[in-house]
Amino acid sequence: AQKITQTQPGMFVQEKEAVTLDCTYDTSDPSYGLFWYKQPSSGEMIFLIYQGSYDQQNATEGRYSLNFQKARKSANLVISASQLGDSAMYFCAMRAINFGNEKLTFGTGTRLTIIP
Amino acid sequence: NAGVTQTPKFQVLKTGQSMTLQCAQDMNHEYMSWYRQDPGMGLRLIHYSVGAGITDQGEVPNGYNVSRSTTEDFPLRLLSAAPSQTSVYFCASSNPAGGLNEQFFGPGTRLTVL
Numbered sequence: 527a528q529k530i531t532q533t534q535p536g537m538f539v540q541e542k543e544a545v546t547l548d549c550t551y552d553t554s555d556p557s558y559g560l561f562w563y564k565q566p567s568s569g570e571m572i573f574l575i576y577q578g579s580y581d582q583q584n585a586t587e588g589r590y591s592l593n594f595q596k597a598r599k600s601a602n603l604v605i606s607a608s609q610l611g612d613s614a615m616y617f618c619a620m621r622a623i624n625f626g627n628e629k630l631t632f633g634t635g636t637r638l639t640i641i642p
Numbered sequence: 643n644a645g646v647t648q649t650p651k652f653q654v655l656k657t658g659q660s661m662t663l664q665c666a667q668d669m670n671h672e673y674m675s676w677y678r679q680d681p682g683m684g685l686r687l688i689h690y691s692v693g694a695g696i697t698d699q700g701e702v703p704n705g706y707n708v709s710r711s712t713t714e715d716f717p718l719r720l721l722s723a724a725p726s727q728t729s730v731y732f733c734a735s736s737n738p739a740g741g742l743n744e745q746f747f748g749p750g751t752r753l754t755v756l
Contacts, residue, residue: 561743569749570749619685625738626738628673631687634683635684
C-alpha cells in the first residue's frame with residue numbers, strides 16, 4: 527500500500543518569496559513516481575512536476591522544483607518567487623511504476639495563500 | 643483537442659435516484675479513471691480502466707458502476723444515490739505506453755445528494 531502525507535493544511539507566504547510545500551511518502555514498491563498537482567479555486571487539476579524514484583537529478587519545471595530525498599522519503603515542492611496566481615490547493619501524489627499501472631494515491635493537500 | 647471532458651458540471655440528486663456521469667477523452671488514451679474529492683481527504687480512486695472492455699475497482703468502488711465500451715468514453719453510474727456520495731468527481735486519462743507521466747484530468751462534476 528502507498529501513503530502520502532502532507533502535514534501543512536494551510537500556508538501564508540508573502541509575494542515574491544520562495545515557498546516549500548512538504549510531502550512525505552511511504553511505499554514498498556521498488557520503483558515509483560511522485561507528482562505535484564495544483565488546484566486553483568476554479569477546481570481543475572493542473573499537473574506541475576514529476577519525479578521518478580530512479581531519477582538522478584531533482585526535477586525542475588520553470589519556477590517549480592522538486593526536492594527529492596529518497597532516504598527520507600520526502601518529495602517537497604519548491605516554488606521560487608511566488609506570485610499571487612500561485613494561491614491554490616497543492617496535492618502531492620504517487621504511483622508505483624509497473625507496466626500499465628497508472629493508479630495515483632493522493633495526499634490531503636496544502637492550501638497556499640500568497641499575500642501581496 | 644478538447645482533452646478530457648465531463649458532463650454535467652453540477653448535479654443535484656435525491657436519495658435513491660440513479661444517474662450517469664459522463665467522461666470522454668479525445669487523446670486516444672488507453673487508461674481512464676474516476677476519482678472523488680472530499681474535503682480534507684484528497685482524491686480517492688473509484689474505478690479505472692486500462693483499455694476498452696477492461697475495468698477494475700479502486701479504493702472506494704462501492705455504490706458505483708463503470709463500463710468501457712470504447713477507448714474514448716468511461717461513464718460512471720450511481721445506481722442508488724446516497725448523501726455519502728456528495729462529492730466532486732474527476733475523470734482522468736493517460737497513455738502508459740506514451741512515455742509521458744502526466745494524467746490529464748477533466749474539469750470535474752460537483753454532485754450533491756439530498
